[in-house]
Amino acid sequence: xxxxxxxxxxxxxxxxxxxxxxxxxxxxxxxxxxxxxxxxxxxxxxxxxxxxxxxxxxxxxxxxxxxxxxxxxxxxxxxxxxxxxxxxxxxxxxxxxxxxxxxxxxxxxxxxxxxxxxxxxxxxxxxxxxxxxxxxxxxxxxxxxxxxxxxxxxxxxxxxxxxxxxxxxxxxxxxxxxxxxxxxxxxxxxxxxxxxxxxxxxxxxxxxxxxxxxxxxxxxxxxxxxxxxxxx
Numbered sequence: 001x002x003x004x005x006x007x008x009x010x011x012x013x014x015x016x017x018x019x020x021x022x023x024x025x026x027x028x029x030x031x032x033x034x035x036x037x038x039x040x041x042x043x044x045x046x047x048x049x050x051x052x053x054x055x056x057x058x059x060x061x062x063x064x065x066x067x068x069x070x071x072x073x074x075x076x077x078x079x080x081x082x083x084x085x086x087x088x089x090x091x092x093x094x095x096x097x098x099x100x101x102x103x104x105x106x107x108x109x110x111x112x113x114x115x116x117x118x119x120x121x122x123x124x125x126x127x128x129x130x131x132x133x134x135x136x137x138x139x140x141x142x143x144x145x146x147x148x149x150x151x152x153x154x155x156x157x158x159x160x161x162x163x164x165x166x167x168x169x170x171x172x173x174x175x176x177x178x179x180x181x182x183x184x185x186x187x188x189x190x191x192x193x194x195x196x197x198x199x200x201x202x203x204x205x206x207x208x209x210x211x212x213x214x215x216x217x218x219x220x221x222x223x224x225x226x227x228x229x230x231x232x
Contacts, residue, residue: 016054033078034078035079038077091104105179109227111172113223118165119163120207123162127158131155131203131204135199135204157173197223198218
């Protein structure tokens with residue numbers, strides 16, 4: 001008897017869950033593009049064989065996801081969701097578990113190493129001047145300290161700005177509070193040997209005179225003490 005029940009899968013999804021999925025499938029099948037108006041609730045209810053109330057609740061979910069929005073005189077239309085904003089709504093470090101926080105921390109570090117090509121391809125003389133100004137305001141021996149949140153926010157924020165990638169810039173603003181929280185929360189190993197590493201000034205020199213590969217290596221070295229605190 002137990003073997004029989006083990007092979008039975010119980011569908012616990014609600015009717016609204018199913019209609020939400022069906023609506024997305026419908027939009028794809030109909031080849032709806034951003035800006036296209038979608039059928040009225042009553043028509044959708046008839047097409048899917050459910051009540052208008054169920055369709056309305058499923059549509060509300062899609063609005064919250066940023067997939068549709070209401071336009072005056074047009075009704076609901078397809079939109080391009082702001083993916084970072086959607087993530088940001090649930091990215092409260094105080095309600096995320098320890099493993100998730102550490103993985104987000106790793107993701108932020110990896111992202112900064114990986115964006116070297118974009119920085120080198122898009123940096124301007126004005127950007128370099130701005131970076132030098134930021135470095136000039138930092139205390140001495142910045143190559144020996146693990147983390148100074150104010151200077152990290154200012155300097156690394158400028159690096160994200162140089163990428164000219166708006167989604168990446170939003171992502172950075174979303175991750176910085178998590179980074180700060182993980183640093184202060186004691187989740188990372190505190191008693192780790194630190195050593196000299198490429199400072200912000202060193203990174204500016206690479207950006208001004210070096211190559212993308214040199215910047216990737218420099219950024220990895222710059223963040224080395226952070227990585228050392230991540231891995232036991």
